[in-house]
Structure formats: C-alpha cells, structure tokens
Amino acid sequence: MGLGPQAFIDHSALEHNLQRVRQAAPNSRVMVMLKANAYGHGMVSVANTLQDADAMAVARVGEGVQLRKAGITSPIVILEGCFDQEELLQAVQHNLELVVHEQGQIGILQQHTLANPIACWLKVDTGMHRLGFPVSRAIDAYNALGQCSSVAPDVRIMTHLSNADDSNDPETDHQLRLIKPLLEQTGAIGSIANSGGILNWPESHLEWVRPGIMLYGSSPFNGRNGEDEGLRPVMTLQSNLIAVNTYSKGDGVGYGKGWICPEEMPVGVVAIGYGDGYPRHAIPGTPVLLNGKPVPLIGRVSMDMITVDLRTQPDAVTGDRVTLWGRGLPAETIAKHAGTISYELFCGVTNRVELIQGRPE
Numbered sequence: 594m595g596l597g598p599q600a601f602i603d604h605s606a607l608e609h610n611l612q613r614v615r616q617a618a619p620n621s622r623v624m625v626m627l628k629a630n631a632y633g634h635g636m637v638s639v640a641n642t643l644q645d646a647d648a649m650a651v652a653r654v655g656e657g658v659q660l661r662k663a664g665i666t667s668p669i670v671i672l673e674g675c676f677d678q679e680e681l682l683q684a685v686q687h688n689l690e691l692v693v694h695e696q697g698q699i700g701i702l703q704q705h706t707l708a709n710p711i712a713c714w715l716k717v718d719t720g721m722h723r724l725g726f727p728v729s730r731a732i733d734a735y736n737a738l739g740q741c742s743s744v745a746p747d748v749r750i751m752t753h754l755s756n757a758d759d760s761n762d763p764e765t766d767h768q769l770r771l772i773k774p775l776l777e778q779t780g781a782i783g784s785i786a787n788s789g790g791i792l793n794w795p796e797s798h799l800e801w802v803r804p805g806i807m808l809y810g811s812s813p814f815n816g817r818n819g820e821d822e823g824l825r826p827v828m829t830l831q832s833n834l835i836a837v838n839t840y841s842k843g844d845g846v847g848y849g850k851g852w853i854c855p856e857e858m859p860v861g862v863v864a865i866g867y868g869d870g871y872p873r874h875a876i877p878g879t880p881v882l883l884n885g886k887p888v889p890l891i892g893r894v895s896m897d898m899i900t901v902d903l904r905t906q907p908d909a910v911t912g913d914r915v916t917l918w919g920r921g922l923p924a925e926t927i928a929k930h931a932g933t934i935s936y937e938l939f940c941g942v943t944n945r946v947e948l949i950q951g952r953p954e
C-alpha cells in the first residue's frame with residue numbers, strides 16, 4: 594500500500610458516545626443524526642453500529658432510501674420532508690417518517706390518499722428562522738395534519754435550537770419558552786435537543802433528543818473539546834510524510850512563498866491537502882502530529898500536500914505517520930486554526946480518502 598491519507602472510523606467510540614447521550618438524557622429516546630454521510634463518517638457503516646438508537650435522521654428522502662436499501666430497519670426521519678408526489682411515494686414505500694415544515698408539504702399529503710398513513714413530525718420555528726411554521730401558525734398546521742387521512746395519528750412536534758453552541762446565550766431559554774405551551778396544548782410528543790441541548794439544557798430533553806456532533810466525538814460548545822464532554826473522537830485522519838527537504842535561511846516554501854525559512858531547516862511534506870478535505874484556510878502554526886508529537890504547519894495548504902516545520906523532529910523520514918485530527922489532536926483545535934467548525938472538517942473529507950473501519954495503530 595502506498596503513502597497517503599486514510600480516515601479511521603472508531604466504532605467503539607461511536608458506541609461510547611451514544612452511551613454518553615443516554616447518560617445525559619436518560620429519559621429520552623434517541624434519534625441519531627446520520628445526514629451528510631453521517632457527518633462524513635460513512636452513513637451505512639455508522640447506521641449499522643448505531644442500531645441500538647431509537648431512530649435515525651437524515652436530511653433528504655434519497656438518504657433514507659439509501660439506508661433502507663442497505664438493510665437498515667430502524668425508524669428513519671426525513672428532516673427536510675418531501676417536496677412532490679414522487680418523494681412522498683418513495684417515503685411510503687421505504688417506511689420513512691416525514692418532517693413537515695411548510696404549507697406546501699401539508700398540501701402534498703392532503704392531495705394523496707395513502708393506503709398506510711405516514712408518520713409525521715411538525716417542525717415549528719421558535720427562532721432559528723430556517724425551517725418550520727411560526728409559533729403563531731403551528732396549531733393550525735398541527736390540526737390540518739391531524740385531520741389528514743394520509744397522516745398517521747399522533748403527529749409529533751419538533752423545533753431546532755439556533756444558539757445552543759453558546760452555553761450563556763439566553764436565546765435557548767427563549768426558544769424553550771415558546772415551544773412548551775404548544776406541547777402542553779396539543780399533548781404531542783416533542784423533540785428539541787441537539788447535542789448542545791442534550792449536554793446543557795436538561796429541560797430541552799423531552800421525549801426525543803437528536804444528537805449529531807457529539808456522536809462523532811466533538812463538543813458542540815465554543816472553546817471546548819469532545820474530551821471535555823466525556824466524548825471520544827470517532828474519526829482520526831492520518832497520512833504520511835512523503836518528502837523531507839532542508840532549505841536555507843530566506844528560502845520561501847510553497848505557493849506564494851507562504852513561509853520564509855528563518856534559518857536552515859528541515860521541511861516535511863505531508864500527503865494531505867484541500868483535495869482531501871484538509872482546510873485550505875488552516876493558518877501557519879496549525880498543529881499536526883508527527884509520530885505522536887506536534888509540529889506546526891508552515892506555508893499554504895495545497896491541493897494534495899501540506900508542509901510542516903521539522904526543526905523539533907530532525908530525524909523524521911519519508912513514510913512517517915502523521916495525524917491531522919482525531920485521537921491525540923482534537924478536530925476542534927484544527928477547526929479553530931482554520932476559522933471553521935469540526936462539523937465542516939468531518940463533512941469535507943473527500944472520497945479520495947479511504948475510510949478504514951477501526952482505530953489507527
């Protein structure tokens with residue numbers, strides 16, 4: 594096998610993180626977020642490991658169909674719902690549950706008589722202002738679904754937290770205050786909590802919680818790591834050194850000569866770049882683990898390669914193992930250096946990177 598990037602997926606960490614969700618929300622059922630290829634971790638293999646979850650959720654009907662075709666039998670919720678008859682029939686055929694977030698979706702359900710009514714979740718907008726019926730129109734929408742013969746009884750209600758990444762933000766309490774009367778009035782089963790809600794707002798737990806990022810081992814909170822929350826990283830992205838060169842004081846390294854050598858120094862080239870999903874905006878100084886020890890990124894990130902300062906590791910040689918994030922180097926740290934969030938790092942790993950099921954050696 595040649596040298597190059599591999600993303601190791603640690604399924605025991607997934608199981609551990611699911612247990613962490615259950616520990617934090619012991620009275621709730623758990624709907625695991627598998628959308629976007631399970632946040633880049635491989636949707637079908639993650640689904641197989643998380644079969645103990647009470648339900649799974651994806652954004653689009655096509656993702657749900659893919660899970661069914663792979664033999665997944667758990668309840669599957671489609672977070673964006675369906676947008677035409679064809680999608681509705683696919684959802685029925687594959688026994689998917691639908692989120693209903695706008696009037697047109699109610700119309701589609703009203704226009705089609707289904708032999709087996711479909712389970713639905715009404716999405717209410719309590720402040721995210723992305724999807725969902727405004728609180729003022731939620732009761733009408735709830736009643737309309739309740740009266741629709743194609744909709745299974747006991748429509749459930751969900752909302753999504755917009756600011757749960759900030760533990761001090763009063764917006765979350767505000768959203769909770771808006772949804773609670775609606776749940777009391779309807780008596781519907783409810784779901785509010787994403788990872789932030791699960792870890793920090795017990796009053797958001799209700800009957801169902803919807804963990805995403807915490808399952809994959811990252812903290813949802815600014816300035817914290819998964820380890821701080823008792824989570825384990827699931828993805829470890831590794832590659833190898835493919836060259837070690839020595840340059841003189843004043844030599845520029847990489848595109849735009851983004852790094853000028855302050856002295857004669859060894860420079861390592863690692864086979865990973867933005868073509869693999871390593872963030873192009875990672876700044877010089879972003880840590881990389883070389884044989885388990887941190888060395889700083891220098892110069893610009895290229896499509897297939899990055900360069901690292903080897904002055905603290907003069908014995909490094911071609912073939913040495915490099916960790917870009919994961920075990921020993923939190924993805925949150927890299928995200929911070931690249932001006933992004935770990936969600937985007939995980940989802941951005943491209944299909945050029947082999948996903949290996951298991952832990953790195």
Ligand SMILES: Cc1ncc(COP(=O)(O)O)c(C=O)c1O
Nearest residue numbers: 626753787788803804805806813
């Ligand atoms: C509707 C919904 N619920 C839950 C989640 C999970 O959020 P998190 O990954 O922050 O736990 C998401 C993710 O964006 C979502 O869109």
